[in-house]
Amino acid sequence: MILEALGSALLGVALAWTAVRRLSHRLPARPLVFCTGVAGALFGDFVTHSALGFDTVLLSLLGAAVVSAASLSLLLRPARGLRRRPAPPSGRSAPA
Numbered sequence: 001m002i003l004e005a006l007g008s009a010l011l012g013v014a015l016a017w018t019a020v021r022r023l024s025h026r027l028p029a030r031p032l033v034f035c036t037g038v039a040g041a042l043f044g045d046f047v048t049h050s051a052l053g054f055d056t057v058l059l060s061l062l063g064a065a066v067v068s069a070a071s072l073s074l075l076l077r078p079a080r081g082l083r084r085r086p087a088p089p090s091g092r093s094a095p096a
Contacts, residue, residue: 004045004049004057004060004061005042005045008044008060008061008064009038011061011065012037012040012042012064012068013034013037013038015041015065015072016037016038016068016072017034019033019072020034023076025080026076027075028075028077032075036071037068037071037072038068039071040067040069040070040072041064043067044065044067045060045063045064047063048064
């Protein structure tokens, strides 16, 4: 159980490191990214372990990776190249 939790935490660190390495311009501060990766992995491992039981170490690690990746994706900011243009006028006058 302890080794499974440590493996999940290391998996979270690895996913966070990869995200920081590839998407650093779209992520907040590094400590937040690493904490989110580890917390997501531990939570994913806990949920998967609780749902499937004790004999599913690989599936628990898979659940940890999925929840960690989903948690990290919530931290992403939009790319700076995307700019919204204002909507064209509709041609109708505003109600008085």
